[in-house]
Structure formats: structure tokens, C-alpha cells
Amino acid sequence: MRALLLALTLCSAAAHAFCGFYVSSAGASLFNDATMVVLMRDGTRTVLSMQNNYRGPPEDFALVIPVPVVLKKENVKTLPKTVFERIDTIASPRLVEEYEPGACPPDDRVYEKSSMADEGGPPRPKKDLGVKVEAKFEVGEYEVVILSAKDALGLDIWLKEEKYKIPPNAEPLLKPYVQNNWKFFVARVNTKKVTFVDGRAVLSPLRFFYDSEKFELPVRLGLVNSSGEQDLIVHVIAKTRFELANRQNAFVPSNLQLKPAVQAEFGGFYAELLGRTFKATGGAAITEFAWKGALPPPTVMQGGGIYGVTCDPCPPPSPVDDPLAKYLGADVMPGLKTDEDVAKFASAATITRLHLRYTKDTLADDLVFKAAEPIAGGIPEVPKTGPAKDNRFQGRYIVRKPFDPSQCYRQYALAQGFIAAGSPLAGAAGTQAASKKLSAAFDSYLRSDVPELGLKAKPEAPKKK
Numbered sequence: 001m002r003a004l005l006l007a008l009t010l011c012s013a014a015a016h017a018f019c020g021f022y023v024s025s026a027g028a029s030l031f032n033d034a035t036m037v038v039l040m041r042d043g044t045r046t047v048l049s050m051q052n053n054y055r056g057p058p059e060d061f062a063l064v065i066p067v068p069v070v071l072k073k074e075n076v077k078t079l080p081k082t083v084f085e086r087i088d089t090i091a092s093p094r095l096v097e098e099y100e101p102g103a104c105p106p107d108d109r110v111y112e113k114s115s116m117a118d119e120g121g122p123p124r125p126k127k128d129l130g131v132k133v134e135a136k137f138e139v140g141e142y143e144v145v146i147l148s149a150k151d152a153l154g155l156d157i158w159l160k161e162e163k164y165k166i167p168p169n170a171e172p173l174l175k176p177y178v179q180n181n182w183k184f185f186v187a188r189v190n191t192k193k194v195t196f197v198d199g200r201a202v203l204s205p206l207r208f209f210y211d212s213e214k215f216e217l218p219v220r221l222g223l224v225n226s227s228g229e230q231d232l233i234v235h236v237i238a239k240t241r242f243e244l245a246n247r248q249n250a251f252v253p254s255n256l257q258l259k260p261a262v263q264a265e266f267g268g269f270y271a272e273l274l275g276r277t278f279k280a281t282g283g284a285a286i287t288e289f290a291w292k293g294a295l296p297p298p299t300v301m302q303g304g305g306i307y308g309v310t311c312d313p314c315p316p317p318s319p320v321d322d323p324l325a326k327y328l329g330a331d332v333m334p335g336l337k338t339d340e341d342v343a344k345f346a347s348a349a350t351i352t353r354l355h356l357r358y359t360k361d362t363l364a365d366d367l368v369f370k371a372a373e374p375i376a377g378g379i380p381e382v383p384k385t386g387p388a389k390d391n392r393f394q395g396r397y398i399v400r401k402p403f404d405p406s407q408c409y410r411q412y413a414l415a416q417g418f419i420a421a422g423s424p425l426a427g428a429a430g431t432q433a434a435s436k437k438l439s440a441a442f443d444s445y446l447r448s449d450v451p452e453l454g455l456k457a458k459p460e461a462p463k464k465k
Contacts, residue, residue, distance in 0.1 A: 024263075025315065026270035026395075027092040028084075034231040036084055039369075040329035041215060041238040042345075047329025048217075049207040051084040068212040079205040082320045083327045087235055089315045091289040091353040093252065093395030095266045096313055100403040129154035134183060147184040149174075159186070163319040209332050215242075217367040229359050236352040236369065237328060241290045241391050244354070245370035248284035251385050252277055252355075252395045254378030257447035257457075260399050261440070268438045269445055270397070276442075276453050278357050289353035290375060290393040295328075296321040297343035312379050312394070350374075350391045400447075 028034045040047040130150030149155035152175035164186060219232065236242040243249040252274065262269050277286055294311060320327075330342045356367075377385025378396040385393060438445075446457040 024266055025089055025092040025094045026267055027088040028231075028233050029088075030267050030271055031231040031233075034233055036088065036233045036235075037217065038084070038087055038235045038237065038328050039215075039217065040333070041236065041242075041369075042333050044211045044213055045209060045333055046212060046215065047207060047209040047332060049079060049083070049205060049328055051081070051205045068214065068216075069210045071208055071210065075210065076206065076208045079207050079327050080320065081205060082318070083324065084205055086318050086320045086324060087328070087351075088233075089318070090294055090311075091235055091291075091351050093254075093270055093288055093397065094313070094315070095258075095263065096396055096398045097263075098398055098400045100401070129158045131155055131158040145186050147186055148181075149178050149184065152178045155184070163317070207327075207329070209329060215369045217369070219363065219366055229357060232356045232358070234354045234356070234367070236354070237295055237349050238352075238371075239348060239350070241350050241352050241372045241374060242354075242369045243287070243352075243372040244285045245368040246365060247356075247367070248282060249287065249372075250277065250281040250284040251287050251375070251377065251393065253450050253452045254385065254393070254395050254397075255380075255383055255448075256397050256450060258397055258399050258445050259447055260401065262397070262445045263399060265438055265445075266397070269442070270395075272438060272442050273450075274355065280453050283357065283362055286355045287352065287375075287393065288355050288395045290350055290391040292350045292374075292391045293347050294351045295346040295349050296324050297346040298322055298325060298339045312392075312396070352391075 028036050036051045038049040040049075131154055132148045133145050134148055135146040147155070147158075149158075152171045155174050155178060156171045217234065258269070274286065278284070291311070325342050325346045330336050330345055333345065336342050336345055374388050374391045375385060376382045376388030376390070376392040378394040379392055382388070382392070443455055443458060446455065447460070449456050
């Protein structure tokens with residue numbers, strides 16, 4: 001039975017349709033000089049990837065990391081910076097915008113729902129967007145395509161489907177040229193050929209792998225030059241969820257209903273929420289995400305999500321998604337020889353995101369990991385975090401609004417990732433992910449209680465009729 005995505009305003013747990021639309025996330029950039037690490041683990045094989053936040057001259061860079069074995073040249077490689085940006089977006093706490101149910105009017109912009117929710121039916125061809133590639137070639141570090149288009153909206157959608165970073169709400173700007181039958185020279189940079197930005201070399205993230213019975217992360221050496229508090233975000237990709245064996249563990253409060261004012265200050269809100277959680281748990285390792293199947297496999301992108309993987313909600317797709325599993329270590333995991341092998345591994349793997357905050361005085365030893373039982377939480381059908389069959393936990397924060405017919409196309413475009421979160425077309429007020437300061441009291445943003453922190457939401461004043 002055919003369904004229209006524009007009419008998808010109710011959550012269907014059976015079909016794993018996401019409840020609400022991805023607005024923004026509270027990623028690592030929110031925290032000053034946060035260190036991010038990704039560990040892929042299977043058996044005794046560990047692949048460790050780390051992002052270098054070094055800002056000085058390249059010749060002055062030094063990185064010292066204890067490892068359990070002698071590494072050979074073939075064990076070490078560099079990664080694109082976008083790898084860390086992507087894993088951060090996939091697993092970071094997210095703000096969700098929901099609208100009350102309502103019927104969207106018929107429109108010639110209605111698109112069929114993608115095949116990922118068709119209960120196994122055959123993929124349907126994409127709607128003809130009226131865009132034609134007239135020529136394609138490379139010039140230096142630029143990949144160029146020459147396009148013709150019959151419709152400005154179709155061109156806008158085509159460019160975003162092909163992952164071009166065009167300005168938000170570009171359709172009105174494109175329309176006069178389309179009407180006058182102009183062609184479009186479109187170029188993007190091949191990042192593999194770029195080594196300098198503003199005359200300064202960009203240091204790539206490092207990845208290395210080794211075999212060891214112990215699953216640990218050496219962090220104490222990083223405290224030598226520390227002048228205060230440090231944030232560490234660790235993503236573990238493995239067949240199960242992981243916690244720390246030598247530190248207390250806790251979950252970030254999730255499924256919180258918030259007032260619309262938080263959209264402009266979500267970064268500051270989450271920073272304070274996390275700070276209060278650290279204080280309430282005695283500085284425990286905070287689990288912010290644990291989700292089975294969140295790692296994209298190396299397959300062709302499908303509309304409406306990350307390769308058909310269940311997520312709630314899915315962040316917009318990214319060009320780095322196809323090779324992401326291999327970048328993070330699947331290419332050196334024993335037994336994973338083909339893309340099909342990697343895809344099976346990715347669908348069965350859980351991404352766990354652990355957030356730690358510590359000083360020289362509070363971190364006595366390195367981090368030791370242990371396997372943990374599956375949990376679920378931060379999803380509509382599980383109001384309270386607890387044990388589950390599969391891992392489906394996330395930091396999820398909801399702003400609920402009355403139904404607005406003008407949002408019909410925006411809902412479709414947000415779900416497909418065609419418009420950027422926080423853009424004028426997206427309707428968000430511009431999330432301030434880098435700001436830690438709130439313009440009002442923390443509890444004034446709450447519409448639901450936070451029992452983990454002993455907070456009660458203040459009753460809202462009745463609306464004037």
C-alpha cells in the first residue's frame with residue numbers, strides 16, 4: 001500500500017518511522033577542547049582512531065600514545081576529518097521537533113515515501129526532478145558538472161540529494177535562471193588533493209590497530225599538561241554495548257519535553273544538563289548513545305535515513321557515510337573481506353557513546369572497558385531507560401508544536417536531509433551549539449520532570465482564548 005511522506009505525522013513503532021524531525025545536535029564542538037576517540041573492537045582486535053585538535057605549526061606537533069604492541073607502518077593511517085564530524089553527528093544528543101497530527105493538503109510537490117518503509121517491497125524509482133547532467137569533468141582539485149534544469153525546486157533537491165553544500169532556501173535564487181534556460185556550472189573540491197587551509201597544514205586524524213586481550217584506553221598521559229577540567233568522548237563500535245569497568249556509569253536523562261525557546265539555545269541547555277548529571281552521579285561515565293545498527297554500511301544511500309537503518313530521528317545523510325565503517329576499522333577486522341561482510345558487521349554492531357569529564361585529581365588510572373547488557377530509552381515507546389532486547393538508547397529532547405499546514409513540505413525536506421537544520425527554511429531559530437550560557441533559568445525550559453536530577457517542570461500558564 002502506497003504512503004505519502006507528507007502525511008507521515010504519526011509515529012509507527014512497528015515500521016520504525018521516526019517520531020519528529022531532526023533539528024540539531026549537541027556534539028563535541030559544544031565542549032571546549034573535547035577530545036574524541038573512536039574504538040572499533042571485535043575479538044582481540046582494536047582499531048583506535050583519534051582526532052587531533054592541535055592548532056600550532058605542524059613541525060611543533062607531538063603526540064604520545066601508549067599502545068600494547070609495537071606498531072608497524074601498515075598498522076597506521078590517517079583519516080579525513082569528516083569521519084569524526086560524522087560519527088559525532090550520528091551519536092550526539094539530538095533535538096527533535098514534533099507537530100501535532102494533521103492532514104497536509106494535496107500538492108504537486110508530494111513525493112512517494114522511500115522504499116525503506118515499504119515492508120520489503122521493491123525500490124521505487126526516484127521522482128523525475130527535471131535535472132540533466134550535460135557534462136562532467138575534473139579541473140585540478142575541482143570536480144565539475146554542467147547541469148540543465150526544468151524546475152528550480154527540482155534543481156535545489158537534486159543538488160542536496162547529491163550532497164552539494166548549497167545555501168539554504170536556494171530555490172528562489174535559482175528560479176530566474178531556470179526560467180531563462182541557463183545552465184549550471186557546479187563544482188566541489190576533492191578534499192584528497194587539498195593539504196593546506198589559509199596557508200596552514202591541516203593535521204589529519206590518526207588511526208592504528210593492534211591485537212590485545214585487554215580492552216583499555218590510555219588517557220593518563222594526556223593529563224601531564226592539563227591545567228584543569230577535560231572532556232573526553234569515546235565511541236565504541238562493537239557487537240555489544242560497553243561501559244567502564246573501573247568507573248561509575250550512568251545514562252544521560254532523555255525523552256525530555258522542552259519548550260520551543262530551547263531551539264535557539266539547545267547547546268547551552270544540554271551543556272548544563274550534562275554538567276548537572278555529572279554532579280548528581282559523582283562524575284560517572286555518562287552514556288549518551290547506544291544503538292544497534294547505527295553504523296552505516298558501504299551501500300548505496302536510500303532516502304529518508306541512513307541506508308534504511310532505524311534511527312529516531314536520522315540526522316541528514318553525508319558523503320562520508322559510504323566508507324565510514326571502513327574508515328573506522330572494518331577494513332582490518334578479521335573475517336571482513338567484502339562489502340557484504342562489512343554490511344553484516346555494521347548492521348549487528350552497536351555504537352556506544354561515553355562522555356567523561358575529569359581532572360588530574362579525579363582520574364587515577366586508564367579506562368578499562370567491559371561488555372554491558374542491551375538497553376533502550378530516549379525513544380517514544382520507551383519512556384524510561386531500562387533493559388531491552390537490543391540497544392536503542394539516545395539522548396533525545398523534544399519540542400512539540402501545534403500542527404501547521406505550512407510545515408508540510410518542510411517536514412518532508414527535513415526528513416530527507418534536503419534542508420539544513422537551523423536554516424531559515426528549516427524553521428529552527430538557529431541553535432547555538434557553541435554557547436554554554438542560557439538566557440533564562442534552566443528549569444524554565446522544561447515541560448516534563450527530570451527525576452534523575454530531582455527537577456520538576458513548572459506549570460505553564462493557561463493560554464489566553
